[in-house]
Amino acid sequence: DVQMTQSPSSLSASVGDRVAITCRASQSVSSHLNWYQQKPGRAPKFLISTASTLQGGVPSRFSGSGSGSVFTLSITNLQPEDFATYYCQQSHITPYTFGQGTKLEIK
Amino acid sequence: QGQLVESGGGVAQPGRSLRLSCEASGFMFNTYGMHWVRQAPGKGLEWVAVIWYDGSSQYYADSVKGRFTISRDNSKNTVYLQMNSLKVEDTAVYYCAKDGRGPYIYGSGGMDVWGQGTTVTVS
Numbered sequence: 001d002v003q004m005t006q007s008p009s010s011l012s013a014s015v016g017d018r019v020a021i022t023c024r025a026s027q028s029v030s031s032h033l034n035w036y037q038q039k040p041g042r043a044p045k046f047l048i049s050t051a052s053t054l055q056g057g058v059p060s061r062f063s064g065s066g067s068g069s070v071f072t073l074s075i076t077n078l079q080p081e082d083f084a085t086y087y088c089q090q091s092h093i094t095p096y097t098f099g100q101g102t103k104l105e106i107k
Numbered sequence: 108q109g110q111l112v113e114s115g116g117g118v119a120q121p122g123r124s125l126r127l128s129c130e131a132s133g134f135m136f137n138t139y140g141m142h143w144v145r146q147a148p149g150k151g152l153e154w155v156a157v158i159w160y161d162g163s164s165q166y167y168a169d170s171v172k173g174r175f176t177i178s179r180d181n182s183k184n185t186v187y188l189q190m191n192s193l194k195v196e197d198t199a200v201y202y203c204a205k206d207g208r209g210p211y212i213y214g215s216g217g218m219d220v221w222g223q224g225t226t227v228t229v230s
Contacts (some may be wrong), residue, residue: 034217043221091215094166101151
């Protein structure tokens with residue numbers, strides 16, 4: 001199985017900051033890497049597909065990059081509604097594994 | 108965009124069975140793959156299973172292989188998760204989700220529509 005490892009596991013930042021979350025796969029997943037946002041008690045929200053394709057309605061301050069086995073989710077100009085937990089997930093090969101999550105908290 | 112509504116969660120004893128259902132609306136259900144994803148209390152997301160749009164193939168997480176079965180009834184716009192030989196560690200909120208890749212494509216492009224989740228407690 002492909003192991004997905006996110007870093008950091010938690011992150012404190014202020015409104016207006018720029019942050020980056022890294023996701024590493026234990027083997028190449030090509031560009032089949034997705035990002036989700038989850039808020040407490042809510043279902044996940046699909047942010048980015050195929051490493052860098054922003055889903056409809058997702059603000060442009062979110063961006064994704066990378067290919068192969070290293071990927072990055074970047075958020076610029078953090079807004080209060082961005083404080084949440086973020087997950088990467090590979091859809092290259094089953095089982096489609098998630099990273100352990102990165103909790104983004106307000107400093 | 109679509110909507111998904113899960114049902115069937117509840118409390119079950121270890122070794123018993125439960126069947127979850129997820130009814131879809133607002134999109135061409137029979138043209139998209141469907142997933143189940145779970146989240147144990149206080150833990151991260153765990154992908155559970157996927158079924159292709161035509162039901163031709165199903166794939167599972169190692170943790171549920173041989174115990175859980177995903178199926179679909181395209182005439183009822185519904186996907187199911189039959190959970191047998193339940194374990195305490197199966198306790199979680201179970202989400203169904205629509206695959207973002209399609210229509211009529213095998214494989215996955217991520218999960219773009221999610222249900223609200225149904226809670227399964229094994230105790």
